Amino acid sequence: MVWLWDNLDLVLGLTADHVRLSIIPIVVGFIVCIPFGWLANRYTAARTVLLTLGGVLFTIPSLALFVMLPAILGTRILDEANVVVALCIYAVAVMVRGAADAFASVSRDVISSSTAVGFSAVSRFWTVEFPLAGPVLLASLRVVSVSTVSLLSVGSLIGVQSLGYLFVNGYQRDFPEEIVIGIGFTVLVAVVFDTVLVLLGRLLMPWTRRAPRRRAVTAIAAEVTA
Amino acid sequence: MNLFLDALNFLFDPANLTGTNSILSRLVDHLAYTGLSMAIALVIGLPLGLLVGHTGRGRNAVVAVSSAARALPTLGLIFLIILYTGLGVGPLIIVLVILAVPPLLAGAYSGLEAVNRQTIDAARAIGMTEWQILLKVEIPLAMPLIFGGIRSATLQVIATATIAGYVGLTGLGRFLIEGLALRDYKLALAGAILVIALALCVDAILALTGRLVVPHGVARGLARSTDKSDAPTPRLHGRVSSAPSNP
Numbered sequence: 001m002v003w004l005w006d007n008l009d010l011v012l013g014l015t016a017d018h019v020r021l022s023i024i025p026i027v028v029g030f031i032v033c034i035p036f037g038w039l040a041n042r043y044t045a046a047r048t049v050l051l052t053l054g055g056v057l058f059t060i061p062s063l064a065l066f067v068m069l070p071a072i073l074g075t076r077i078l079d080e081a082n083v084v085v086a087l088c089i090y091a092v093a094v095m096v097r098g099a100a101d102a103f104a105s106v107s108r109d110v111i112s113s114s115t116a117v118g119f120s121a122v123s124r125f126w127t128v129e130f131p132l133a134g135p136v137l138l139a140s141l142r143v144v145s146v147s148t149v150s151l152l153s154v155g156s157l158i159g160v161q162s163l164g165y166l167f168v169n170g171y172q173r174d175f176p177e178e179i180v181i182g183i184g185f186t187v188l189v190a191v192v193f194d195t196v197l198v199l200l201g202r203l204l205m206p207w208t209r210r211a212p213r214r215r216a217v218t219a220i221a222a223e224v225t226a
Numbered sequence: 227m228n229l230f231l232d233a234l235n236f237l238f239d240p241a242n243l244t245g246t247n248s249i250l251s252r253l254v255d256h257l258a259y260t261g262l263s264m265a266i267a268l269v270i271g272l273p274l275g276l277l278v279g280h281t282g283r284g285r286n287a288v289v290a291v292s293s294a295a296r297a298l299p300t301l302g303l304i305f306l307i308i309l310y311t312g313l314g315v316g317p318l319i320i321v322l323v324i325l326a327v328p329p330l331l332a333g334a335y336s337g338l339e340a341v342n343r344q345t346i347d348a349a350r351a352i353g354m355t356e357w358q359i360l361l362k363v364e365i366p367l368a369m370p371l372i373f374g375g376i377r378s379a380t381l382q383v384i385a386t387a388t389i390a391g392y393v394g395l396t397g398l399g400r401f402l403i404e405g406l407a408l409r410d411y412k413l414a415l416a417g418a419i420l421v422i423a424l425a426l427c428v429d430a431i432l433a434l435t436g437r438l439v440v441p442h443g444v445a446r447g448l449a450r451s452t453d454k455s456d457a458p459t460p461r462l463h464g465r466v467s468s469a470p471s472n473p
Contacts (some may be wrong), residue, residue: 059429061385064418067402071229071415076404146296153299158391158406164301171305171393178307183302190297 004181011166015185018162021155022148022189024084029091029144030137036092037099038125047100054093062086062154071165083155090151091144098140102133135208142194149190153182163189233415247396249420256397256424259315259387264323264380271327271374272380275334276452279368280360289333295328304393315424320385325386326379333375337368371441377432381425388421398424 004011040047060068069075069082106129114128153164166182169175204207236242243249278284304321311317341364349363365372388399398420405414437445 003297056426059381059425060422061381061388061425063388063399063402064384064421064425065416067406068422070411071233077411077414084448088321143296148291150299152447153301154389157301157389157403164299167299167302171309174309175304176309179302179306183299183306185298186299186302 003175003177011163011181014161014163014165015189018149018152018186018189021084021160021162022081022087022145022193025087025091025148026141026145026193028088029095029148030141032088032092033095033099033137033140034130035161036096037103040100041095041103051094051100054096057089058093062151063157065089066155066158066160078159080155080160082158083152083160087148087151091148094144094147095140098143099133099137102136102140103129105136128183131205133175134201134205138197138205139165142197145193146190147196149186150191153186229411232412233419236412239417239431242320247400249398249401252396252398252400253420253424255395256384256387256399259318259322259390259395259397260380260383260428263319263383264376265321266463267323267326267330267383268376268378270323271330271375272334275331275372275375276338276360276365278331279335280337280356280364285335285339288331292328292332295325300325301389304386304389308393312316315395316356318393318395322383322386324381329379329382331375333372334368337371337375338364340371341367349361367444369444370436371418373432373439375431375437376416380432381429384425384428385419391417 036050040050065086066082067077069085070077070079073081073085075081081095111124112130114124119128152162153167156162156164156168163182163186166178166185170178170182237249275288278288303316303324305319308317311320345367346359348365349359354362386462388396388402390397391400391403398417400417401420402414402417405411405417
């Protein structure tokens with residue numbers, strides 16, 4: 001623990017880097033998945049193409065993707081962009097499937113009713129389908145958030161600053177305490193992100209507050225299919 | 227594109243294909259790590275997941291384990307365990323098993339959980355024993371999710387075994403790690419291409435195997451449930467129906 005107090009600035013700085021770099025893929029994943037998820041839910045052909053592509057992209061091991069991207073993007077190997085783009089790819093791959101499920105979870109009766117009372121296709125989407133798909137979208141977003149925070153630390157192997165630096169440094173110096181602190185802070189970031197997402201969900205979707213306890217199964221199933 | 231050509235030159239150079247530290251021997255190592263740790267993880271994870279899924283006991287523990295496992299950074303875990311146990315294949319296998327068990331548990335548990343309760347009650351009513359219900363009703367119906375768990379565990383293990391190169395072991399990741407350490411981008415890229423190719427091949431093989439192990443009737447049911455009739459029963463195509471929940 002003495003080490004932590006002595007190096008508090010380092011740890012807090014790395015935590016700030018970690019937060020900054022992992023927010024981008026989560027936000028990008030959420031925004032990009034909406035049109036793609038809608039397409040995948042609407043057209044069977046789009047569903048096949050998008051979900052297969054997502055599955056293939058998600059299969060690529062993270063370290064290999066980090067190393068591959070500079071050759072494709074023309075970035076330098078140490079560029080943060082490599083890791084951020086790779087994590088965005090994973091986030092979108094998971095979220096598109098989640099969003100397709102989310103839009104499929106909206107009852108057809110509700111959609112028909114809103115058409116019947118005169119909603120246009122666009123306003124029906126934004127005021128009826130999108131909010132009702134919210135809970136399932138949020139479940140996927142939580143999976144993405146946790147795995148992004150965890151995967152980001154692998155970027156430290158190619159020299160991108162994050163809490164993963166503490167793992168590499170602790171390993172090279174044969175100093176387990178540093179690694180434990182790194183793991184602790186990474187998990188802390190993941191828990192804080194998750195809590196923020198849950199609170200945002202309660203704030204934006206007040207009708208879900210008294211829902212039955214099915215969340216565990218949904219979360220696990222989301223993980224299995226991720 | 228030149229970078230890719232250089233990397234491909236390395237990959238197809240006959241001198242790099244066989245012998246010690248060659249692509250072939252490292253591929254064999256990579257597959258050996260993966261196979262061994264998956265075998266151990268299957269023996270631990272599947273029975274446990276099926277037990278929890280069948281009895282419903284211990285589900286909170288399974289949920290806690292699988293979400294905690296997702297939040298734990300793999301890289302830190304590997305380095306930490308290796309600092310305590312020393313370098314070697316054993317510690318690597320331990321880490322890989324720890325990583326592979328949660329998805330297996332989750333797949334088996336959520337697979338059984340997703341089986342329609344009325345189907346199980348019906349099986350019990352016609353006089354099936356608990357073992358028969360498990361083996362002849364629950365497992366076949368849960369096969370898509372159980373196998374999904376096996377598939378994601380295997381890919382996770384292959385991806386993580388890549389890091390073995392960093393802790394002095396071999397495997398295909400070794401090229402990648404050496405390339406980074408020597409600032410030889412061509413070598414790192416060649417390593418990355420190898421790892422990606424391995425992951426995609428194994429995934430494709432698993433996908434084909436999945437078609438064989440999922441019973442025809444179940445697979446047909448899945449195909450039907452993808453058309454968007456508002457089926458009140460849980461949709462089984464790879465995931466549990468997500469009733470609006472409070473996540």
